[in-house]
Amino acid sequence: MTTVSETKWVGRAIRRREDPRLLAGKGKYIGDITLPGTTYVHLVRSTHAHARIRNIDTTKAENYPGVVAVVTGEEVAAAMKPMLVPSIIPRLGGELQIPTVYPLAIDKVLWVGDPIVAIIAENKYIAEDAAQLVEIEYEPLPVLEDPEEALKSDSPKIHEDWKSNVLWHGELGDGDVEKAFREADYILSERFYGHRTGCAPLETRGAVASYDDFTGLTLYINSQRPHILRMALSQILNIPHDKVRVIAPKDVGGAFGTKAPIYREDLLICYLAMKLKRPVKWIENRMESLMTIGQERDQIHYLELAVRKDGKILGLRDRIIADVGDGRTGVYLGFVMPWLGAAYLTNAFDIPNVHIDLSCVVTNKPCLSPSRAFGEFPARFAMDYALHLVARELNLDPRDVFEKNIIKKFPYVTATGITHDSGDYVGAFKTLLEALDYDRVKQEQKEARKNGRLIGVGFAMGAEMSGIGSQVFVAMENQPGYGSATVKIDTHGMVQVLEGDSPQGQGHETTIAQAVADELGVNIDDIYISYGDTFATPFASGTLGNRGASYTVSAAVLACRKLKTKIQKIAAYLLGIESDSEEFIFANREVIWKKDNSKRVSLDDIADVAIMAPTKLPPGMEAGLEATAYFEANIASMLSIGVHGAVVEVNPKTGDYKILRYVVVDDCGVPINPMLVRGQVHGGVVMGIGNTRYEKYIYDEAGQPLCTTLMEYHMPSAADVPDIEVIEYNVPTPYTPLGTKGKGEGVPGPVPATLASAITDAIDRPGFKLLNLPLTPESIWRALNEDK
Amino acid sequence: MKISGTYEIPTNSTTVFQLLTNPDVLERTVPGLKSLHLIEDNIYDADLEMGLPTVKGRYKGTVKLVDAVIGEHFRLIMEGQGPLGFVQADVLIKLEQISENQTKVDCEGEATIGGVVAGIGQRMISGVASFLMGQFFKAIRKEASKAENVGN
Numbered sequence: 001m002t003t004v005s006e007t008k009w010v011g012r013a014i015r016r017r018e019d020p021r022l023l024a025g026k027g028k029y030i031g032d033i034t035l036p037g038t039t040y041v042h043l044v045r046s047t048h049a050h051a052r053i054r055n056i057d058t059t060k061a062e063n064y065p066g067v068v069a070v071v072t073g074e075e076v077a078a079a080m081k082p083m084l085v086p087s088i089i090p091r092l093g094g095e096l097q098i099p100t101v102y103p104l105a106i107d108k109v110l111w112v113g114d115p116i117v118a119i120i121a122e123n124k125y126i127a128e129d130a131a132q133l134v135e136i137e138y139e140p141l142p143v144l145e146d147p148e149e150a151l152k153s154d155s156p157k158i159h160e161d162w163k164s165n166v167l168w169h170g171e172l173g174d175g176d177v178e179k180a181f182r183e184a185d186y187i188l189s190e191r192f193y194g195h196r197t198g199c200a201p202l203e204t205r206g207a208v209a210s211y212d213d214f215t216g217l218t219l220y221i222n223s224q225r226p227h228i229l230r231m232a233l234s235q236i237l238n239i240p241h242d243k244v245r246v247i248a249p250k251d252v253g254g255a256f257g258t259k260a261p262i263y264r265e266d267l268l269i270c271y272l273a274m275k276l277k278r279p280v281k282w283i284e285n286r287m288e289s290l291m292t293i294g295q296e297r298d299q300i301h302y303l304e305l306a307v308r309k310d311g312k313i314l315g316l317r318d319r320i321i322a323d324v325g326d327g328r329t330g331v332y333l334g335f336v337m338p339w340l341g342a343a344y345l346t347n348a349f350d351i352p353n354v355h356i357d358l359s360c361v362v363t364n365k366p367c368l369s370p371s372r373a374f375g376e377f378p379a380r381f382a383m384d385y386a387l388h389l390v391a392r393e394l395n396l397d398p399r400d401v402f403e404k405n406i407i408k409k410f411p412y413v414t415a416t417g418i419t420h421d422s423g424d425y426v427g428a429f430k431t432l433l434e435a436l437d438y439d440r441v442k443q444e445q446k447e448a449r450k451n452g453r454l455i456g457v458g459f460a461m462g463a464e465m466s467g468i469g470s471q472v473f474v475a476m477e478n479q480p481g482y483g484s485a486t487v488k489i490d491t492h493g494m495v496q497v498l499e500g501d502s503p504q505g506q507g508h509e510t511t512i513a514q515a516v517a518d519e520l521g522v523n524i525d526d527i528y529i530s531y532g533d534t535f536a537t538p539f540a541s542g543t544l545g546n547r548g549a550s551y552t553v554s555a556a557v558l559a560c561r562k563l564k565t566k567i568q569k570i571a572a573y574l575l576g577i578e579s580d581s582e583e584f585i586f587a588n589r590e591v592i593w594k595k596d597n598s599k600r601v602s603l604d605d606i607a608d609v610a611i612m613a614p615t616k617l618p619p620g621m622e623a624g625l626e627a628t629a630y631f632e633a634n635i636a637s638m639l640s641i642g643v644h645g646a647v648v649e650v651n652p653k654t655g656d657y658k659i660l661r662y663v664v665v666d667d668c669g670v671p672i673n674p675m676l677v678r679g680q681v682h683g684g685v686v687m688g689i690g691n692t693r694y695e696k697y698i699y700d701e702a703g704q705p706l707c708t709t710l711m712e713y714h715m716p717s718a719a720d721v722p723d724i725e726v727i728e729y730n731v732p733t734p735y736t737p738l739g740t741k742g743k744g745e746g747v748p749g750p751v752p753a754t755l756a757s758a759i760t761d762a763i764d765r766p767g768f769k770l771l772n773l774p775l776t777p778e779s780i781w782r783a784l785n786e787d788k
Numbered sequence: 789m790k791i792s793g794t795y796e797i798p799t800n801s802t803t804v805f806q807l808l809t810n811p812d813v814l815e816r817t818v819p820g821l822k823s824l825h826l827i828e829d830n831i832y833d834a835d836l837e838m839g840l841p842t843v844k845g846r847y848k849g850t851v852k853l854v855d856a857v858i859g860e861h862f863r864l865i866m867e868g869q870g871p872l873g874f875v876q877a878d879v880l881i882k883l884e885q886i887s888e889n890q891t892k893v894d895c896e897g898e899a900t901i902g903g904v905v906a907g908i909g910q911r912m913i914s915g916v917a918s919f920l921m922g923q924f925f926k927a928i929r930k931e932a933s934k935a936e937n938v939g940n
Contacts, residue, residue, distance in 0.1 A: 047873040705906075706906070
C-alpha cells in the first residue's frame with residue numbers, strides 16, 4: 001500500500017522549464033512572428049535635440065521601388081485621440097502638466113530620436129534605404145539638457161503651452177520636520193547625483209500588427225502589460241474593445257521595466273496596419289533602442305538629515321530634481337519613477353519626520369522609462385551613503401548607525417506612506433556583517449594599510465517593493481494591484497493555468513507550476529502555463545514591480561483552492577462517503593480521504609466525470625473543473641529586504657577599484673525556487689554594478705546621445721563582475737497564502753551605496769566623499785585630487 | 789567639439805588668404821567636398837560627404853565667409869544637413885606671415901555634429917577632424933607651392 005506522498009515542489013531548485021526551448025534556439029520571440037503579406041517599418045528620427053520642422057520632403061522616398069507608404073505626423077494624429085488618455089495618466093496629486101502626444105512629431109522635435117516619418121516597405125532593407133531619401137529641414141531651437149537650467153523661470157519652454165518646464169511637482173512626507181531639525185545635534189547636507197542609466201534589454205522593442213474589418217486589430221508586442229495596452233489602444237484608436245486583441249509572445253528577451261509603458265510606436269504600428277490592411281512589423285534597432293528606452297535614474301537630491309549625536313536620524317528633508325526627458329510616454333510620463341524614488345527614499349529606516357519636495361523637469365532627452373530598481377536607484381545611493389557619511393562625521397561605527405535606524409516593528413508605514421509588511425531587517429543586517437566577517441576585515445584593513453594597500457568595507461540596505469496592492473496601484477497608475485489566474489483541469493487531467501501577467505524571463509512556467517503542483521498534488525509536467533493573449537487570460541496589470549511571486553502565484557494558489565473544494569465534493573460522492581469538503585489530501589494525482597487512505601479517486605477520474613460524464617456528478621452540481629481567482633493582499637504593500645555588502649581595494653593612483661567580495665543577504669519570504677531567486681539576485685547585482693561603474697547615457701551639450709552602441713553603453717560581462725555570494729534569510733510574509741514575496745526588481749538599488757561606502761572606507765580621508773554617480777576610476781581619481 | 793590646429797604654409801599671407809577663400813581651390817582640397825557654388829556675396833552652397841567608413845553622411849548646406857580681412861583673418865561658418873544628421877562649424881582662421889614665404893595659420897573654433905555620426909563616432913570624431921584638417925592643409929601646401937612656382 002502506497003503511503004501518501006508529500007513531494008513538495010515549492011522550495012526546490014528545479015531547472016527552469018523554459019530553458020530547453022531557449023537553449024535549443026526554439027524560443028518564440030517577437031522577431032519570430034511574421035504574418036503572410038507583412039510590410040516593414042523604419043522610422044526617420046530627429047537628428048536635432050530641439051528644433052522646429054520647417055519642411056519634410058518625402059517625394060523621393062515615396063517613389064523608391066518597394067516602398068508601400070510614407071506617413072507623417074499629421075495624418076497619424078488625425079486618426080486618433082491624443083495618446084495620453086485619462087486611463088494611462090497617474091493620479092498622484094501634486095501639480096501635473098500633461099503634454100499632448102501623438103505617435104509622430106508634428107512641427108517640432110524634442111529630442112534626438114523623436115520619430116518624424118514612418119516608411120513602410122516590402123522589406124526592412126528597402127524601408128531603411130528609403131528613409132535616407134527623406135529630406136527634413138530643421139530650424140534649431142535652444143537645447144535644454146540640464147534640469148536645473150530648465151527649472152529657471154527664464155528658460156525656454158519645451159512644451160510651449162506649459163507655464164514652466166515642470167511636468168510634476170509635489171510634496172511627500174509626514175511628521176514635524178522643523179522640530180526634528182531644531183533638535184538635531186548634527187545636520188548632514190549634501191547634493192547627490194544619480195546619473196542617467198538603467199537597462200538595455202538585448203531584445204529590443206518590437207511589434208507586429210494586423211487588421212481586418214471583421215476581427216479588428218491584432219497586435220503582437222513584447223509588452224509587459226498586454227491587458228493595459230489593449231485597453232489603451234481601444235480608447236486612443238476609438239476601436240470597440242472586442243475588436244482589439246493584444247498578444248505578448250511566449251518569449252521576451254528581457255524587459256526590466258522598459259516594456260511596461262505605452263509607447264508612441266505602439267500606436268503608430270496599429271494605425272499603419274489599419275491604414276494599409278496589411279500586417280506591419282517593426283523591430284527597433286539597437287541604436288534606436290539605446291537612444292529611446294532604458295534611460296532612467298537621473299535625479300539630483302539635495303538631502304538633509306537631522307541627526308542625534310548617537311546616530312539616530314530624527315528627520316529628513318530632500319529636494320529632488322528629476323530629469324524626466326520629454327515626458328511623453330504613456331502610463332509613467334517619466335515622473336512615476338522619481339515619485340517612487342521619493343516614496344521609497346527612507347528605504348529600510350525608521351525616519352518619522354520627512355519632507356520631500358520633488359520636481360520632475362522636462363528636458364530635450366527621451367522620456368524616462370522604468371528600469372529595474374524603479375526610480376529608487378539614485379535615492380538608495382543618496383540615503384544609504386548619507387548614513388555612512390553621518391557615521392564618519394560623528395565618528396561612529398556605521399554598523400551602529402544603521403542598526404539604530406533600521407525598521408524593527410512590522411507592519412511599518414513610512415512617513416511617505418509606504419507599508420512594510422513583515423520581515424526581520426535587523427536580523428538580515430547582522431547576518432550580512434557576520435558573513436562579511438566585518439571585524440576581521442577592519443583588522444585586515446589596518447594591516448593592509450601598513451603595506452600601502454587601501455581596503456574598505458561597505459554596505460547598504462534595499463527594501464524592494466514586492467508588487468503593489470490596489471490601495472496604492474489604483475492611485476499610482478490607475479490600475480488594479482491584484483494578481484489574477486485561472487486554473488483549469490482538462491479532459492486528460494492536465495492542469496492549465498492562465499495568468500494575466502506577461503513574463504519576460506522570470507520563469508513563471510516553472511514557479512507557478514511549482515506552486516500549483518503542490519496545491520493539486522500533481523507532477524510539474526502535468527501543468528502548462530498560458531499567458532500573453534488578452535483574449536484568453538484574465539485581466540491583470542502585467543509583470544512588473546516584483547508582482548509574480550507575491551500576487552500572481554497567490555492568485556493561482558487561491559484558484560486551486562477554489563477548485564479543490566469542488567473536487568473534494570466530487571470525490572466524496574464517487575467514493576460514497578459522507579464528508580465535508582476539507583477532509584482530503586491531494587497527492588500523486590489522487591484525492592485521498594484522510595480518515596481512510598484506502599479511499600481515493602484519481603484526478604483523471606474526477607476530470608472525466610466533471611467534464612466528459614457530468615451525469616455522474618453529485619445531483620445539481622455544475623459541470624467543469626475551472627476556477628479564477630483575484631488575489632489582493634490584506635495590506636497596502638509588501639516589501640522584501642536585501643542587504644548588500646562589499647569589500648573593495650582601491651588604487652589611489654588610478655582611482656580604479658577591485659571588488660574583492662560581494663555578499664547579499666536576501667529575504668523573499670519563501671523561495672518558490674531558490675535557484676531562480678539566486679539568479680534574480682545575481683542578475684540584479686550585475687545590473688547594479690553596471691549602472692554604478694560602467695553604464696551612462698551620455699549627451700553632449702547639443703543634446704546628441706553619445707552612447708548609441710553597446711561599445712559606448714558598456715554593460716558588464718562575466719569578466720567585469722566578482723563572484724556574488726548569496727545568503728538566504730527568509731521570513732515568510734503572513735500576507736500571502738504561501739508566505740512568498742517577489743524578488744529581483746529592486747536588487748540593483750543598494751549597489752551604488754555599497755560600493756561608494758566601501759571605497760570611501762578604503763580611502764579613509766577626512767572630507768573625501770563620492771557624491772556623484774557613476775563611480776568610475778576617473779570620478780574617484782578626480783574626487784581624490786579635488787580634496788587635496 | 790573644439791577644433792584647433794596650427795599649420796604652416798610656404799607662401800605669403802595674402803596668397804594663403806586667397807587660396808583659403810577660393811572656391812575652386814577649396815573644391816580641390818577640402819576632403820569630401822563635392823561642390824561649392826557661390827550663391828550670394830561670401831555665401832556658398834556646399835555638398836559634402838563626410839564621416840566614418842560605416843556611417844558616411846552626405847550633407848547639403850552653406851558655407852559663409854565673414855569678418856574677412858585680406859591677409860589677416862576670416863571666419864568660416866558652415867552648416868550642413870543630411871539624412872544621417874547635421875554638421876555645424878564656426879571656425880576663426882588667423883594668418884600670420886612669419887617670413888617672406890612662410891605663413892602660420894591658426895584655426896580655432898567649435899563644431900557640432902548631430903545624428904548617427906555623432907552617436908556612433910563620438911570617440912573617433914575629434915581624431916577624424918584633425919586628420920581631415922591635416923589632409924586639407926597638406927593639399928593647401930601643395931597649392932601654395934604651385935602658386936609660388938607659377939609666381940616665380
